[in-house]
Amino acid sequence: MRVLAPYLALYKRHKWLLLLGVVLAIITLLASIGLLTLSGWFLSASAVVGVSGLYSFNYMLPAAGVRGAAIIRTAGRYFERLVSHDATFRVLEHLRVFTFSKLLPLSPAGLAKFRQGDLLNRVVADVDTLDHLYLRVISPLAGALVVIIVVTAGLSFLDIGLALTLGGIMLLTLLLLPPLFYRAGKPVGESLTGLRGQYRQALTGWLQGQAELSIFGASQRYREAMTHTEQAWYDAQRRQAELTALSQVVMLLIGGAAVLAMLWMASAGVGDSTQPGALIALFVFCALAAFEALAPVTGAFQHLGQVMASALRITQIIDQQPEVTFPARDGAAPARVELTLDNLSFHYPQQVQPAIRDLSLAVPAGQHVAILGRTGCGKSTLLQLITRAWDPEQGELKINGVPLAGLSEEALRASMSVVPQRVHLFSATLRDNLLLAAPSASDQQLADALRRTGLEKLLDDSGLNSWLGEGGRQLSGGELRRLAIARALLHDAPLMLLDEPTEGLDAETESQILNLIQDAMRDKTVLMVTHRLRGLDNFEQIVVMDNGEITERGTHAELLRQRGRYYQFKQRL
Ligand code: ATP
Numbered sequence: 337m338r339v340l341a342p343y344l345a346l347y348k349r350h351k352w353l354l355l356l357g358v359v360l361a362i363i364t365l366l367a368s369i370g371l372l373t374l375s376g377w378f379l380s381a382s383a384v385v386g387v388s389g390l391y392s393f394n395y396m397l398p399a400a401g402v403r404g405a406a407i408i409r410t411a412g413r414y415f416e417r418l419v420s421h422d423a424t425f426r427v428l429e430h431l432r433v434f435t436f437s438k439l440l441p442l443s444p445a446g447l448a449k450f451r452q453g454d455l456l457n458r459v460v461a462d463v464d465t466l467d468h469l470y471l472r473v474i475s476p477l478a479g480a481l482v483v484i485i486v487v488t489a490g491l492s493f494l495d496i497g498l499a500l501t502l503g504g505i506m507l508l509t510l511l512l513l514p515p516l517f518y519r520a521g522k523p524v525g526e527s528l529t530g531l532r533g534q535y536r537q538a539l540t541g542w543l544q545g546q547a548e549l550s551i552f553g554a555s556q557r558y559r560e561a562m563t564h565t566e567q568a569w570y571d572a573q574r575r576q577a578e579l580t581a582l583s584q585v586v587m588l589l590i591g592g593a594a595v596l597a598m599l600w601m602a603s604a605g606v607g608d609s610t611q612p613g614a615l616i617a618l619f620v621f622c623a624l625a626a627f628e629a630l631a632p633v634t635g636a637f638q639h640l641g642q643v644m645a646s647a648l649r650i651t652q653i654i655d656q657q658p659e660v661t662f663p664a665r666d667g668a669a670p671a672r673v674e675l676t677l678d679n680l681s682f683h684y685p686q687q688v689q690p691a692i693r694d695l696s697l698a699v700p701a702g703q704h705v706a707i708l709g710r711t712g713c714g715k716s717t718l719l720q721l722i723t724r725a726w727d728p729e730q731g732e733l734k735i736n737g738v739p740l741a742g743l744s745e746e747a748l749r750a751s752m753s754v755v756p757q758r759v760h761l762f763s764a765t766l767r768d769n770l771l772l773a774a775p776s777a778s779d780q781q782l783a784d785a786l787r788r789t790g791l792e793k794l795l796d797d798s799g800l801n802s803w804l805g806e807g808g809r810q811l812s813g814g815e816l817r818r819l820a821i822a823r824a825l826l827h828d829a830p831l832m833l834l835d836e837p838t839e840g841l842d843a844e845t846e847s848q849i850l851n852l853i854q855d856a857m858r859d860k861t862v863l864m865v866t867h868r869l870r871g872l873d874n875f876e877q878i879v880v881m882d883n884g885e886i887t888e889r890g891t892h893a894e895l896l897r898q899r900g901r902y903y904q905f906k907q908r909l
Pocket residue numbers: 448684685687691709710711712713714715716717718757
């Protein structure tokens with residue numbers, strides 16, 4: 337139950353609304369018990385006076401009572417639903433935003449532990465499941481307790497023995513059945529939550545990997561595995577439905593037994609009267625209605641296991657600590673950037689080999705540096721350390737002599753533009769895909785950036801309004817790279833980090849892009865990752881990495897001059 341504590345604490349924000357919901361639920365329950373009890377007694381009393389030939393019976397008052405209870409029950413139910421659902425949705429809204437705000441700073445280190453489909457499931461379905469806690473558990477339980485007290489107290493004015501018997505049966509039922517059904521429902525609830533997550537993960541995997549699955553003819557096998565999970569999920573749902581049915585049957589049986597007990601005891605006389613009369617009907621109908629109020633409670637506890645499993649899955653996200661944190665203080669982005677990397681070492685979690693070893697590099701402001709190295713040697717990792725996607729375990733990164741960790745996130749993002757190795761295209765218009773790098777850029781500036789990167793063709797059809805990504809135009813690998821360069825140009829920061837910007841481009845476009853880097857980024861500090869030495873003549877410094885370390889450095893000419901070593905590169909690069 338401890339797992340639910342933080343979620344119960346969330347209810348404090350809307351406590352009055354939630355309390356009003358419980359009060360309205362209790363009023364509705366009591367009105368419905370009053371309605372059945374009063375009408376049962378009224379009909380029997382009317383019959384008794386009719387049979388005995390008495391015509392002085394006041395039927396106005398009970399009839400008005402029945403009508404009043406019916407109206408209160410209907411109105412009460414309407415407002416109870418309105419208020420309790422409104423309150424629950426407010427709590428869920430807060431919880432969802434809270435969970436999402438915890439997710440954001442985790443990126444990417446903390447998020448790497450979760451799969452996309454699983455994360456989505458936790459934020460959507462698991463948060464939704466928590467609405468059971470108030471609607472199905474707390475509110476019905478509070479209602480059932482009040483009903484027991486009010487019914488026992490009310491009936492004790494007529495016959496204390498009968499009242500205590502009915503109250504006792506109800507209290508025992510409330511104490512015994514919910515824990516029993518909680519235990520029975522827990523494993524089913526947990527497996528339901530787990531299977532739902534598994535199925536959605538498989539589904540997102542299937543949707544994302546459609547192309548590969550069909551090309552390799554693995555679609556059928558993948559579907560079969562999904563059907564298997566789906567079947568297990570249905571089975572768990574069936575078991576839960578069976579348990580619900582069982583809890584209803586048990587409640588019906590106990591309720592029926594209580595009604596019979598009331599009938600039997602009341603027929604021997606109610607209160608001081610030993611004559612059978614209309615009050616028998618009052619007790620019988622009261623027992624019938626009171627058990628209806630208890631019915632939802634056992635079912636609710638059966639769902640508690642599922643609620644707790646969902647709460648645990650959300651707690652796993654909320655409890656994550658971001659690997660990288662930024663200081664809150666403001667700070668303007670510098671106009672020029674001098675970058676110093678001092679003895680950096682880093683390795684990815686769960687990896688034995690370090691990705692960066694004892695790496696030092698000084699890049700004066702305005703210098704263009706190329707980083708070469710064979711695949712997997714840690715080039716992209718180095719850029720990720722500079723963008724603070726990860727923090728190094730050892731060593732320090734400095735911008736203009738200030739440790740990177742001392743910059744606010746805004747200042748850090750404003751001081752660097754990045755062309756990542758894997759470019760993400762949003763399913764949005766061309767304009768929106770560019771504006772994310774420079775929200776205040778005019779259409780003219782966007783079109784200009786596209787022209788400079790040789791992407792004017794994209795402006796042909798619907799111009800900046802053309803839809804890209806899913807449901808629209810998919811860009812070729814080279815176009816995507818150039819779009820990323822256009823974004824970096826628009827962002828216009830003093831430090832440019834380019835991860836293989838010319839990868840996959842033909843020789844002519846490659847030299848065009850290298851010229852662009854040369855011209856447009858003349859005053860900027862540039863760090864460019866590449867595999868080829870070709871075209872790097874204008875770079876002031878070229879470093880070669882191997883296995884996370886810098887093994888060689890020099891200018892293009894120097895490296896070329898050392899022919900022997902150059903051939904070594906050629907073999908390695
Ligand atoms: P390429 O030229 O192919 O892009 P790279 O030099 O950019 O290679 P990195 O992406 O920096 O190489 O990867 C360096 C090493 O770290 C590789 O062995 C890679 O498998 C590993 N690696 C990269 N990202 C992660 C990660 N998120 N978790 C664990 N290991 C990783």
